[in-house]
Amino acid sequence: MGILNVTPDSFSDGGRYEQLDRALDRAWEMVDEGAAILDVGGESTRPGAIAVSIEEEIKRVVPVVNRLAAKLPIPLSVDTRHTEVMRRALEEGASMINDVNALRDEGAIEVVAENDAAVCLMHMKGDPRTMQKAPEYKNVVDEVENFLLERAELCEQSGIAADRIALDPGFGFGKKVKHNLRLMRSLPRLTAMGYPILVGVSRKSFIGELMGGVPAEARLQGSVAAALYAAQSGARLIRVHDVRATREALDVFWALSFGLENE
Numbered sequence: 001m002g003i004l005n006v007t008p009d010s011f012s013d014g015g016r017y018e019q020l021d022r023a024l025d026r027a028w029e030m031v032d033e034g035a036a037i038l039d040v041g042g043e044s045t046r047p048g049a050i051a052v053s054i055e056e057e058i059k060r061v062v063p064v065v066n067r068l069a070a071k072l073p074i075p076l077s078v079d080t081r082h083t084e085v086m087r088r089a090l091e092e093g094a095s096m097i098n099d100v101n102a103l104r105d106e107g108a109i110e111v112v113a114e115n116d117a118a119v120c121l122m123h124m125k126g127d128p129r130t131m132q133k134a135p136e137y138k139n140v141v142d143e144v145e146n147f148l149l150e151r152a153e154l155c156e157q158s159g160i161a162a163d164r165i166a167l168d169p170g171f172g173f174g175k176k177v178k179h180n181l182r183l184m185r186s187l188p189r190l191t192a193m194g195y196p197i198l199v200g201v202s203r204k205s206f207i208g209e210l211m212g213g214v215p216a217e218a219r220l221q222g223s224v225a226a227a228l229y230a231a232q233s234g235a236r237l238i239r240v241h242d243v244r245a246t247r248e249a250l251d252v253f254w255a256l257s258f259g260l261e262n263e
């Protein structure tokens with residue numbers, strides 16, 4: 001899943017794809033690079049980010065969806081926490097909602113169900129403004145698993161088909177490095193919940209910390225290593241900024257694991 005942030009303030013690509021033509025170019029570039037899904041976001045949810053108005057988010061996201069949805073050879077996802085943005089994006093042809101807030105906005109579940117859209121439900125402790133201040137868990141894996149199962153169940157009861165749901169432990173969303181590591185090592189258990197697991201660790205600060213404290217633009221190798229680890233552990237969707245590098249690495253990983261059996 002290739003990331004397209006049409007924001008001025010995203011932690012790693014903020015300000016690069018704010019203009020419509022640059023966003024469209026990057027979208028097609030990611031298709032060429034081997035993305036299987038594109039994920040367009042109009043609000044940064046990095047730690048400390050200030051929420052934007054719904055009108056502003058719609059102004060950023062809807063024109064991009066409008067210009068891409070009918071033409072792209074791959075599904076278009078929209079990364080939003082807001083029901084109204086979901087409604088407008090699905091009207092314009094998006095086919096998936098990626099929600100860091102797991103459809104907790106009022107009416108969000110209904111909008112996804114009515115449109116027969118796919119959805120990714122993510123775990124987040126607190127909200128982006130304050131979530132990294134002092135996150136504490138009794139058992140992070142239990143808490144994430146229980147939350148995701150509860151949300152998935154509610155979505156199914158509300159008419160979203162089980163095979164339209166993916167789950168995401170939410171790396172970096174109210175988690176210290178140790179929490180992220182525990183969740184990473186528990187991916188096989190999370191996979192056993194029966195839904196495809198999405199992992200988003202691309203260029204995140206905990207990858208930088210594991211690399212000795214490097215900035216976002218120097219986290220490519222660590223991000224690719226984490227993507228391979230996640231895939232090996234059963235994750236089926238990997239959300240990344242660096243599509244080409246990740247795709248090439250995953251292709252080799254996949255071939256080593258499962259490919260060319262008849263050669």
Ligand code: HH2
Pocket residue numbers: 003005007009010011012041043044045046079098099100120122168170171198199200201239
């Ligand atoms: N991470 C970010 C945003 N959306 N969605 C899912 N499902 N999983 C994630 O881990 C995830 C996400 C944050 O990364 P990014 O979009 O690069 O940054 P920003 O929020 O600053 O725009």
